[in-house]
Amino acid sequence: MKTKKRVVISADVRSPKAARVKRTPTVRTIKSAIVPVDRTTRSGNVRPRVEIGGAAVADLGAPVAVRPSLAEREALDRIDLSVELAPQRGLRLLNPIMVASGTFGYGVEYGEVVDVQRIGAICCKGTTLRPRAGNQPPRVTETPGGMLNSIGLQNPGVDAVIEKYGPVWQGWKVPVIVNVAGESIDDYVEVARRLDGVPGVAGIELNISCPNVGKGGLQFAIDRDAARAVTAAVRRATDLPLLVKLSPNVADVRPIAKAIEEAGADAITAINTLSGLAVSPDRTRAFLGNTYGGLSGPAIKPVALRIVYEVAQVVSIPIVAIGGVTNLGDVLDFFACGAIAVQVGTAIFADPELPVRLGEELRAECLRRGLASYGPLVGTALPKRAGASSAKGAEYRP
Numbered sequence: 001m002k003t004k005k006r007v008v009i010s011a012d013v014r015s016p017k018a019a020r021v022k023r024t025p026t027v028r029t030i031k032s033a034i035v036p037v038d039r040t041t042r043s044g045n046v047r048p049r050v051e052i053g054g055a056a057v058a059d060l061g062a063p064v065a066v067r068p069s070l071a072e073r074e075a076l077d078r079i080d081l082s083v084e085l086a087p088q089r090g091l092r093l094l095n096p097i098m099v100a101s102g103t104f105g106y107g108v109e110y111g112e113v114v115d116v117q118r119i120g121a122i123c124c125k126g127t128t129l130r131p132r133a134g135n136q137p138p139r140v141t142e143t144p145g146g147m148l149n150s151i152g153l154q155n156p157g158v159d160a161v162i163e164k165y166g167p168v169w170q171g172w173k174v175p176v177i178v179n180v181a182g183e184s185i186d187d188y189v190e191v192a193r194r195l196d197g198v199p200g201v202a203g204i205e206l207n208i209s210c211p212n213v214g215k216g217g218l219q220f221a222i223d224r225d226a227a228r229a230v231t232a233a234v235r236r237a238t239d240l241p242l243l244v245k246l247s248p249n250v251a252d253v254r255p256i257a258k259a260i261e262e263a264g265a266d267a268i269t270a271i272n273t274l275s276g277l278a279v280s281p282d283r284t285r286a287f288l289g290n291t292y293g294g295l296s297g298p299a300i301k302p303v304a305l306r307i308v309y310e311v312a313q314v315v316s317i318p319i320v321a322i323g324g325v326t327n328l329g330d331v332l333d334f335f336a337c338g339a340i341a342v343q344v345g346t347a348i349f350a351d352p353e354l355p356v357r358l359g360e361e362l363r364a365e366c367l368r369r370g371l372a373s374y375g376p377l378v379g380t381a382l383p384k385r386a387g388a389s390s391a392k393g394a395e396y397r398p
């Protein structure tokens with residue numbers, strides 16, 4: 001995405017008082033949502049917390065050239081980026097860089113431009129029991145530092161997904177995790193049942209940011225009991241590795257994360273989009289056909305970091321971080337806050353090869369630091385003892 005120049009009027013043009021004021025148009029440079037990949041990474045002391053691979057590699061601390069020599073290539077290949085997301089059920093990724101649901105289709109769409117087999121795992125588009133046409137257009141708009149979308153879970157339904165993509169996924173090395181959505185617990189359970197045992201389906205990620213019809217449209221994700229109930233019901237319905245995706249649109253995410261862990265999830269993924277709104281150019285209505293949309297991209301990274309940081313202090317199952325990843329520094333930040341894998345989402349629209357490149361950059365970073373795996377980079381920013389929740393208004397404490 002290119003940097004855009006926009007004319008910004010300094011006073012509110014809708015106010016009659018403001019209309020009398022002489023306005024000076026200023027040209028402000030709006031930074032594109034997606035910045036080019038930052039090839040520099042931060043260094044610093046690290047404190048091991050989660051063991052992911054083997055022991056440290058000796059004498060391999062030199063920076064890695066863009067085109068590594070044969071010796072460097074061999075050293076890079078020895079670094080173990082593998083990670084176990086569901087230790088009890090066997091969901092092993094060859095590297096921790098995944099792609100986020102809704103931003104990579106079903107994987108097949110990107111086959112021409114990306115070597116999909118080099119991605120850690122693919123979370124496919126949200127899948128429902130029956131086909132869904134999605135929301136009224138417009139469905140997406142760019143925002144400073146991100147984008148708003150209200151696709152409305154357009155998908156062909158679980159049976160068509162199994163029939164069309166299952167045989168393809170079965171032949172892939174990259175695990176495919178099916179993102180599941182529904183409006184009732186029965187919906188989620190039925191989709192999980194149909195996916196259970198399907199060759200090529202490596203796991204399920206529950207998108208619980210959906211209206212719960214039984215609870216008057218309240219999202220499963222914002223209600224601890226509803227989150228627990230849907231996770232437990234799906235857990236009973238399938239032996240597939242089960243990831244549950246948190247919504248950021250809550251006051252305190254920790255009890256919800258805890259309930260999801262207690263209900264039997266193998267891992268937590270965080271975060272889904274933040275609820276947002278854009279206004280139509282003539283300012284007579286909301287811009288998106290669905291009024292509200294989900295904000296994603298670099299703008300949400302601090303929120304995602306905060307949630308991963310809070311959740312990592314209260315659960316012991318693996319955490320997969322999502323939200324605004326555009327470069328290796330972002331990946332390392334999420335590791336430092338306790339994530340053991342990350343998903344790349346919005347940034348893929350600008351740079352489809354980013355997830356593969358991030359895997360290689362992480363490998364080079366481990367080599368540069370003399371590490372045999374990235375395990376020692378995980379949890380380094382976490383406090384020794386669980387701190388107060390951000391819901392206590394810590395940032396406004398006098």
Ligand SMILES: Cc1cc2nc3c(=O)[nH]c(=O)nc-3n(C[C@H](O)[C@H](O)[C@H](O)COP(=O)(O)O)c2cc1C
Nearest residue numbers: 100101102126149207271272296297323324345346
């Ligand atoms: C166009 C679009 C469609 C999405 N569809 C889904 C979806 O079907 N299911 C889901 O759980 N998340 C969906 N998401 C959310 C992403 O998976 C991810 O959680 C979010 O975009 C934050 O990551 P990012 O900032 O890297 O994009 C979608 C996001 C975008 C931008």
